[in-house]
Amino acid sequence: MLSENDTGSSLSTASTKENRDGLSNCICVDDFEALATTKLDRNSCGYYNSGATSQQTLLENCTAFKSWRFRPMVLRDVSSVDPSTEILGRKISFPVCIAPTAMNKMASRKGEIDSANAACSLNSGFTLSSWATSSIEDIAENVPSVLRWFQLYVYKDRVLTKELVKRAENCNFKAIVVTVDTPVLGRRYQDVRNKFSLPENLVLKNFEQQNKLGFSDGVRSSGDSGLAEYVASLIDPSLNWDDIEWLKSMTTLPIIVKGILTAEMAAEAVNHQVDGILVSNHGARQLDGVLPTINALPEIVKAVRGRCEVYLDGGIRNGGDIAKAIALGAKAVFIGRPVLWGLACGGEFGVKKVLEILRDEFILTMKLLGVTSVRELQSTPNLVVHETNILSKL
Numbered sequence: 001m002l003s004e005n006d007t008g009s010s011l012s013t014a015s016t017k018e019n020r021d022g023l024s025n026c027i028c029v030d031d032f033e034a035l036a037t038t039k040l041d042r043n044s045c046g047y048y049n050s051g052a053t054s055q056q057t058l059l060e061n062c063t064a065f066k067s068w069r070f071r072p073m074v075l076r077d078v079s080s081v082d083p084s085t086e087i088l089g090r091k092i093s094f095p096v097c098i099a100p101t102a103m104n105k106m107a108s109r110k111g112e113i114d115s116a117n118a119a120c121s122l123n124s125g126f127t128l129s130s131w132a133t134s135s136i137e138d139i140a141e142n143v144p145s146v147l148r149w150f151q152l153y154v155y156k157d158r159v160l161t162k163e164l165v166k167r168a169e170n171c172n173f174k175a176i177v178v179t180v181d182t183p184v185l186g187r188r189y190q191d192v193r194n195k196f197s198l199p200e201n202l203v204l205k206n207f208e209q210q211n212k213l214g215f216s217d218g219v220r221s222s223g224d225s226g227l228a229e230y231v232a233s234l235i236d237p238s239l240n241w242d243d244i245e246w247l248k249s250m251t252t253l254p255i256i257v258k259g260i261l262t263a264e265m266a267a268e269a270v271n272h273q274v275d276g277i278l279v280s281n282h283g284a285r286q287l288d289g290v291l292p293t294i295n296a297l298p299e300i301v302k303a304v305r306g307r308c309e310v311y312l313d314g315g316i317r318n319g320g321d322i323a324k325a326i327a328l329g330a331k332a333v334f335i336g337r338p339v340l341w342g343l344a345c346g347g348e349f350g351v352k353k354v355l356e357i358l359r360d361e362f363i364l365t366m367k368l369l370g371v372t373s374v375r376e377l378q379s380t381p382n383l384v385v386h387e388t389n390i391l392s393k394l
């Protein structure tokens with residue numbers, strides 16, 4: 001929850017003078033992180049910002065981008081560039097979408113509705129978490145024209161899991177993003193220390209109708225992280241590749257697997273005819289010590305050989321990071337924490353500003369690289385190389 005002013009969400013109420021003043025000093029995503037950290041209380045800040053165990057991968061998700069170097073082209077007439085692209089056949093105005101993050105209403109009053117509205121206004125895409133504090137129906141009713149995907153956690157209760165998919169279909173969500181890296185919750189020390197709980201006034205809205213004990217209001221600590229306890233009791237740790245077949249058999253929506261980090265698992269996903277792979281380590285919140293996603297991307301792109309779309313999330317903090325991921329084969333990237341920081345700083349307005357900053361920095365990077373379209377960025381060889389490859393040739 002916010003410790004200071006409720007940032008609200010409509011553009012008019014979002015910004016008390018104080019908030020706007022803070023926001024106007026935010027010229028990059030790192031500024032949003034710093035400001036958000038002053039606005040969020042300990043429970044929410046710890047939950048949003050932290051990673052698993054030693055947080056090695058949390059740091060590396062960001063720093064690894066720095067070892068990938070640009071090899072720019074010059075004298076290329078970049079007076080006009082087009083940053084738009086397509087994901088699963090739908091046009092987006094630049095290759096950045098919103099990753100699923102749980103419990104957005106701890107950051108702003110309207111939470112996920114603010115995030116979806118911001119995505120909508122910039123013609124980007126929005127992914128709703130299973131553990132959102134706004135429901136599938138809330139998004140469809142309040143932000144009907146946003147391009148929306150639904151992130152699915154597979155519950156031990158398969159009837160309930162199937163109902164979630166059907167509700168997403170009925171509400172015109174365009175894909176199911178099944179998270180495959182969470183058979184149990186990663187150990188996040190800050191949440192354990194804080195005995196992380198969802199504040200009493202909030203619930204996991206997708207389960208409110210279910211009226212089953214603990215599904216919507218079960219993120220309450222009895223001594224450990226409340227979310228770890230929730231996952232241990234309700235999420236299915238037996239999830240396996242047969243369940244991907246089960247999902248495919250019950251829905252006509254495209255299936256994207258989120259949480260792939262190796263060529264072997266990517267090949268398996270392609271064998272199961274998924275429509276997309278989201279290269280993700282869950283924002284470094286699950287298995288600490290895995291590769292930063294940007295370093296995992298090349299082997300996955302190579303293994304997939306264009307047979308499904310490949311996306312990336314984790315550590316995207318500026319336009320250069322976006323360009324590097326696209327040049328290395330991602331069709332689009334997704335952002336998690338930057339959206340939460342935008343929400344905490346200024347609700348919908350804050351998220352919109354985060355997305356605008358990333359879009360503008362991406363366009364700037366395209367120009368400085370000498371490319372005029374996303375396709376050119378994707379198809380020009382060796383625009384981005386790992387620095388060890390440059391040094392070894394000297």
Ligand SMILES: Cc1cc2nc3c(=O)[nH]c(=O)nc-3n(C[C@H](O)[C@H](O)[C@H](O)COP(=O)(O)O)c2cc1C
Pocket residue numbers: 047048049061099100101102129130131151179258280281282283284285313314315316334335336337338340
């Ligand atoms: C606070 C928080 C909550 C998250 N909740 C979910 C979730 O409900 N489902 C999911 O698949 N991933 C979840 N993620 C992971 C994100 O979808 C994404 O993989 C990650 O945030 C990307 O890294 P970034 O935060 O560095 O952009 C969450 C991440 C954060 C930071």
